[in-house]
Amino acid sequence: MAIRKGKTIFFEKDIHIIANSAVVGKTEADGPLGHCFDKVFTDSTLGEDNWEMAESSLLKAAVNIVLEKSAKNESDIDLLLSGDLLGQSVASIFAHSERNIPFCGLYGACSTMALSMLSGSLAIESGGAETVIAATSSHFCSAEKQFRFPVEYGGQRTPTAQRTVTGAGAVVLQKSKNSLSPKITKGHFGTITDYGVIDSTNMGAAMAPAAAKTITDFMSDTKTAPADYDLILTGDLGQVGTSLLYELLLRESGLDISKVHNDCGLMIYNRQKQDVHAGGSGCGCSASVLCGHIIDEIRQGKYKNLLFIATGALMSPISSREGSTIPGIANLVNIEM
Amino acid sequence: MAIRKGKTIFFEKDIHIIANSAVVGKTEADGPLGHCFDKVFTDSTLGEDNWEMAESSLLKAAVNIVLEKSAKNESDIDLLLSGDLLGQSVASIFAHSERNIPFCGLYGACSTMALSMLSGSLAIESGGAETVIAATSSHFCSAEKQFRFPVEYGGQRTPTAQRTVTGAGAVVLQKSKNSLSPKITKGHFGTITDYGVIDSTNMGAAMAPAAAKTITDFMSDTKTAPADYDLILTGDLGQVGTSLLYELLLRESGLDISKVHNDCGLMIYNRQKQDVHAGGSGCGCSASVLCGHIIDEIRQGKYKNLLFIATGALMSPISSREGSTIPGIANLVNIEM
Numbered sequence: 001m002a003i004r005k006g007k008t009i010f011f012e013k014d015i016h017i018i019a020n021s022a023v024v025g026k027t028e029a030d031g032p033l034g035h036c037f038d039k040v041f042t043d044s045t046l047g048e049d050n051w052e053m054a055e056s057s058l059l060k061a062a063v064n065i066v067l068e069k070s071a072k073n074e075s076d077i078d079l080l081l082s083g084d085l086l087g088q089s090v091a092s093i094f095a096h097s098e099r100n101i102p103f104c105g106l107y108g109a110c111s112t113m114a115l116s117m118l119s120g121s122l123a124i125e126s127g128g129a130e131t132v133i134a135a136t137s138s139h140f141c142s143a144e145k146q147f148r149f150p151v152e153y154g155g156q157r158t159p160t161a162q163r164t165v166t167g168a169g170a171v172v173l174q175k176s177k178n179s180l181s182p183k184i185t186k187g188h189f190g191t192i193t194d195y196g197v198i199d200s201t202n203m204g205a206a207m208a209p210a211a212a213k214t215i216t217d218f219m220s221d222t223k224t225a226p227a228d229y230d231l232i233l234t235g236d237l238g239q240v241g242t243s244l245l246y247e248l249l250l251r252e253s254g255l256d257i258s259k260v261h262n263d264c265g266l267m268i269y270n271r272q273k274q275d276v277h278a279g280g281s282g283c284g285c286s287a288s289v290l291c292g293h294i295i296d297e298i299r300q301g302k303y304k305n306l307l308f309i310a311t312g313a314l315m316s317p318i319s320s321r322e323g324s325t326i327p328g329i330a331n332l333v334n335i336e337m
Numbered sequence: 338m339a340i341r342k343g344k345t346i347f348f349e350k351d352i353h354i355i356a357n358s359a360v361v362g363k364t365e366a367d368g369p370l371g372h373c374f375d376k377v378f379t380d381s382t383l384g385e386d387n388w389e390m391a392e393s394s395l396l397k398a399a400v401n402i403v404l405e406k407s408a409k410n411e412s413d414i415d416l417l418l419s420g421d422l423l424g425q426s427v428a429s430i431f432a433h434s435e436r437n438i439p440f441c442g443l444y445g446a447c448s449t450m451a452l453s454m455l456s457g458s459l460a461i462e463s464g465g466a467e468t469v470i471a472a473t474s475s476h477f478c479s480a481e482k483q484f485r486f487p488v489e490y491g492g493q494r495t496p497t498a499q500r501t502v503t504g505a506g507a508v509v510l511q512k513s514k515n516s517l518s519p520k521i522t523k524g525h526f527g528t529i530t531d532y533g534v535i536d537s538t539n540m541g542a543a544m545a546p547a548a549a550k551t552i553t554d555f556m557s558d559t560k561t562a563p564a565d566y567d568l569i570l571t572g573d574l575g576q577v578g579t580s581l582l583y584e585l586l587l588r589e590s591g592l593d594i595s596k597v598h599n600d601c602g603l604m605i606y607n608r609q610k611q612d613v614h615a616g617g618s619g620c621g622c623s624a625s626v627l628c629g630h631i632i633d634e635i636r637q638g639k640y641k642n643l644l645f646i647a648t649g650a651l652m653s654p655i656s657s658r659e660g661s662t663i664p665g666i667a668n669l670v671n672i673e674m
Binding site: 001002003004007009011012049050052053078079083085086087088089090093094096097098099100101102103104105106107108109115119122123125126127128129130146187188189190191192194314315316317318319322324327329 | 338339424425431441456463525528529655
């Protein structure tokens with residue numbers, strides 16, 4: 001049975017990441033991690049009639065690959081936890097609508113990879129599931145169409161804007177005693193944090209305060225410091241959000257994470273050569289970097305104790321147009337080897 | 338630790354509904370259950386500038402009341418699980434953005450009340466939480482604006498259409514040994530079911546197959562029959578969906594639930610006198626009927642063994658316009674006294 005200290009959950013069962021998969025589009029494949037992914041779709045439509053279905057196909061492919069890599073059938077999976085950025089999570093719905101697997105729909109914006117791994121770990125810890133899939137996706141064209149302008153319009157993007165990653169990631173989590181796979185040892189559901197940011201082209205600023213809060217609360221609950229971790233990996237703060245996170249943590253909590261921190265939004269593209277402004281974003285950003293690259297590095301022994309903190313900007317096209325603020329959230333899983 | 342049989346989770350801990358609240362709008366208060374609700378908002382704007390924020394205020398009120406009724410502070414709540422019908426769940430986000438409670442965002446369309454109770458029960462069973470709030474909402478005007486036409490347009494509605502309930506419901510779930518409150522004993526995450534319905538004004542038809550699947554799977558996993566329950570309560574199938582559910586269950590599984598079945602969408606309005614066509618719908622429909630009426634009846638001893646099966650139509654305005662089908666899902670919790 002898990003134990004709770006403050007807002008942090010300490011898992012007692014051996015919850016292992018027994019398989020991971022990531023698929024991406026062409027721009028992501030052209031980036032520095034291009035060689036890591038299981039599959040690259042150079043045609044960003046994936047042969048579908050619209051961007052929403054293209055994203056569904058991307059997510060479906062990630063789940064197919066993770067099933068194959070884990071040597072599991074659908075009937076071996078007790079619960080599939082998934083969500084995405086699109087209204088009413090349609091990318092997830094149509095990606096999974098033909099599978100005969102119990103489904104738990106989640107909404108955490110770009111924090112969904114951590115949210116689904118955390119919720120899946122709770123399901124395993126409860127005994128209600130033994131094996132689960134946690135998965136998420138985003139697509140540059142479906143996200144731009146949803147939140148900003150259709151790509152076909154060719155709008156100018158601001159320097160603070162991030163490029164939504166065309167990508168999907170999935171993991172199979174399983175309770176197993178003698179696994180040599182990375183293990184999820186702790187989790188932390190974020191608290192919604194609202195610093196009043198209203199600029200929907202500056203997601204980093206909207207999400208940084210939530211990341212700062214989750215990191216501060218987690219360090220306090222676990223009585224640990226940044227130096228206790230090999231890597232503190234945030235989801236998609238990008239250049240602007242990362243600077244703000246460092247500043248907030250130093251000023252408000254006296255924590256300096258800069259020596260052990262990296263951000264998936266800074267890792268996935270070559271910001272000097274690719275036209276991506278402040279970096280990558282979207283559920284698929286942290287999902288593809290974690291599931292395509294980092295988990296394999298953990299397996300290879302590069303990291304022994306890692307914090308994965310995916311951040312989400314909680315906004316809709318309607319709330320933005322109505323002048324509402326953009327609250328943020330940051331969900332955390334502690335992965336150890 | 339919970340046990341799993343087939344797709345059904347048998348909870349072992351004593352997970353009790355220690356408090357429940359429901360708030361509604363004027364049309365719902367004019368219906369046959371009008372006297373049951375904790376609060377009625379006769380001004381459907383709730384003093385807000387737009388319908389999305391009006392729905393947020395509704396949900397915020399339900400959570401405030403359930404905190405008061407359970408004599409809990411925010412700091413007593415380990416996890417708040419919530420979602421709604423709006424794109425990117427903005428009703429939930431802005432309802433909870435000022436609370437200092439860890440947040441788990443869910444998306445299950447109109448099935449969210451059962452989904453949040455089920456996910457909250459898993460969290461308690463895991464030991465990761467002791468006390469949680471599960472909550473959801475819908476609002477007639479925000480839903481019409483989102484999915485069909487703005488109410489101000491005055492469009493004609495079809496006979497199969499259901500009226501989205503303006504309402505919100507919340508429960509506090511807690512692990513407690515000697516509680517005299519209703520207890521959640523089993524749960525079942527639905528599987529996405531797609532019968533190819535494409536008519537977004539006929540939600541009942543889209544959701545009935547999912548309800549039939551969940552009921553059939555649950556009865557099979559638990560080796561029970563409809564007669565073992567005092568009440569099988571579906572979420573918001575309305576008149577059309579209820580007829581289809583009876584037909585599907587009889588034809589495909591030989592199950593006759595008609596003697597013990599009721600549907601929140603048929604209970605909340607007086608369909609003869611109120612202009613609601615096929616009945617009520619929306620997350621707030623099953624949430625307000627369950628949390629405003631049924632849970633109190635369970636407490637009073639009217640029901641000893643009840644199945645609450647909230648159904649959701651998994652569609653977005655974009656997927657509908659693009660001609661996609663409307664898959665359904667049905668999540669179940671078994672409540673006993």
